[in-house]
Amino acid sequence: MRPILVRTHAVAWSGITAHIIAVETHVGSGLVSFNLVGMPDASVRESRDRVRAALQSCGVDWFEHRVTVNLSPAGIPKAGSAFDLAIAVGLLAARGVVSPKAVDGAVFMAELGLDGSLRPIRGVLPAVVGARREGMTQVVVAEDSLAEARLLPGVEVLGFAHLRDLVAHFGGRLPEGLPALSAREAPAVQPEVSHAHDEVDLADVRGQAFAAEGLVLAAAGGHHLLLVGEPGAGKTMLAKRLPTILPPLDDEDAIEVTAIHSICGTFDPSRGLMRTPPIETPHHSATMAAIIGGGTGVPRPGAISRAHAGVLVLDEAAEFSPQVLDAMRQPLESGVVNLHRARHHVEYPARFQLVLASNPCPCGHAISRRKSCMCSSLQRRRYMSRLSGPLLDRMDIQIPMMTPSPAELSDPPAYTSADARKLVAQARERARERWRGTPWTMNSHVPSRLLHDPKCGIEPAVYRGVERAIEDGTLSLRGADRVLRLALTIADVRGARRVGLSELVSSLKFRNGVDNANS
Incomplete structure (x- = not known):
């Protein structure tokens, strides 16, 4: 033939x-x-x-x-x-x-x-x-x-x-007896801008004004957040309200996030492009493959990729495998995760906002104002050492949380999600204007070299204060850059044109909150 x-x-x-x-x-x-x-x-x-x-x-x-x-x-x-x-x-x-x-x-x-x-x-x-x-x-x-x-x-x-x-x-010749049906076309799906997490609100959080302010700063600048406190203080409640104050995703991020969830099989096409920042809350028993990505055959996306352009909440963070936690360090810096196998090399986006929530010790009462801690100093050190120094150094905002008193619970909420979302949108617009002409739009993503550019509006006294903190050993070089980025975000939230000593003091307070509570 x-x-x-x-x-x-x-x-x-x-x-x-x-x-x-x-x-x-x-x-x-x-x-x-x-x-x-x-x-x-x-x-x-x-x-x-x-x-x-x-x-x-x-x-x-x-x-x-x-x-x-x-x-x-x-x-x-x-x-x-x-x-x-x-x-x-x-x-x-x-x-x-x-x-x-x-x-x-x-x-x-x-x-x-x-x-x-x-x-x-x-x-x-x-x-x-x-x-x-x-x-x-x-x-x-x-x-x-x-x-x-x-x-x-x-x-x-x-x-x-x-x-x-x-x-x-396609105009084919059909075999005898085969019925011919026409193609069915569905109407195009119109993307919706909605907040899928509206069933919870930041107003639900009472008696935690400092922590709520830290959450707003984290949302405004894309900063990573560590919450350490006793059981029942509201760590998980606060962390799960972060997505409610984030603005909708732009077209580029929406397509990328939707593509990831399409590959994972977790995308509902009837709702259009995913415009709401995703949130992932894996259990502390999750494996390396579940968090970072992997599996047999072609590696699949993990939780850090499914949380791309959104939030990854690790509740009971100290209970996670230290190897899994440390494996996130490289994606936290680069925004991508590279998975290598003998026959495959796959790269997935992984630019996520990390929120760690943890007890300060096995019993949970190391920083409590009401209950005495039952743990020895060795037990406390071992427990928190599961969160390695390099990982903690990447956490821009570190907040201690104590159980509010009855009087504090009766105080009005510091923010509602709607008010905080508006504040976050305004702060991000100021940051976008500052970094116009560069590939970056959020302060947390800006490389170190640009933090010393005059366009930042950081006053010389701020640089001198950071240098003294480095000399004292209070800050690492990476930590110093993160303090400056957070100070920029604080200025954006406050509507300040320049970053002065007031913003630096606030940045250091949020950066060293957990250390100060433990001291």
């Missing part, structure tokens, strides 16, 4: 970056076989059985020839069932059911059922982003993936419930 060569396109993922894969189908003479090449993993190799059953269910005879399907480029690892549809369409074109030219310019991504039905896959949004980036104009997905695929403009998206629908749409 004369050899037949057909090309379709699919998508492979590396992190949240999608790469267009050419699916080349060759039918030629030789022993009857079906060979899949191009670095497929076990789940991709299983597609030959699914595709064969699906085509036969549609009345298409299987090939009595040698069939080779090449996934190119071969150097990119391929995993998952998303290649099913592209392989099936290539075989249909080779069989003459659809025109090879009609399907050459489209990207196909869906899992196939044995009855020929198209099933949704994870990672549709980043796949559409990749298709648009590489100039593809048409994407074909399962009908249930239409809402997610249509979140981004610039690409024509088609969704089908069954292979027979797809064949009919």
Whole structure:
């Protein structure tokens, strides 16, 4: 027979970056076989059985020839069932059911059922982003993936419930008795700007004015936060209200966050792009793979990536594995996490705001004003030493929390979430104006060299005060930079044009709050 060569396109993922894969189908003479090449993993190799059953269910005879399907480029690892549809369409074109030219310019991504039905896959949004980036104009997905695929403009998206629908749409010759159904298109989903955490409010926190102020500063500047206090002081309550005062995500962050959750399978496409900063609250028994990312095969995103552009709350932080906590140090600095395996290297975004909440000792009453601590000094040191010095050095705001007295509980709340959210938005706008012309918009992300730029508006006396703290051993070099960044945020929240000694004193008070409480 004369050899037949057909090309379709699919998508492979590396992190949240999608790469267009050419699916080349060759039918030629030789022993009857079906060979899949191009670095497929076990789940991709299983597609030959699914595709064969699906085509036969549609009345298409299987090939009595040698069939080779090449996934190119071969150097990119391929995993998952998303290649099913592209392989099936290539075989249909080779069989003459659809025109090879009609399907050459489209990207196909869906899992196939044995009855020929198209099933949704994870990672549709980043796949559409990749298709648009590489100039593809048409994407074909399962009908249930239409809402997610249509979140981004610039690409024509088609969704089908069954292979027979797809064949009919592309003008194929249907086998006898196969009913032809038209493609169904869903209306584009309009993104919503909402606050998914509105069921809680910062006004619920009473008697913790200093801690509430620290929370507002953390939100305004993107600073990491440590809360240390006795049981029942309100650490967890305060930490879980941080997302309620954060502004909605911009388009770039919303697409990136949505892409991560699409890959994880935790995205609800009916709600549109994720505009609300995500919050992750893993249990202290979580493993390294659960927090940082990993797993068998292609590494999956962990909690630090799912919290990208949002908040990661580690309640009972001292109960977490010290190895897991220290593994977060590099992502805290770089904003990305690199996961290496023997055959895979994956990079995921991980620019999150870390909130650590912990008791000061095993019994929890080391800094209590009412109860005596039952722990020895050695026990207290061992307990808090689970939070390593380098990790604590990255915590810009460190707040001790005692149980409020009845009189303090009767005081009005320091902030409501609505008021704090407005204050945070104004402070971020001031920071954005300060760093206009640079890649940074928040004070906590600014590199050290810019902290000494005259445009910062930091008075010389502030630099001298920080230098004295370094000489005294009160601050490390990293800690000094973080104190300056926090002082900038304090000035932004106060509406001050320059950073003076008042802002420095407040910054040091928030930076050294836990140390002062323990002394």
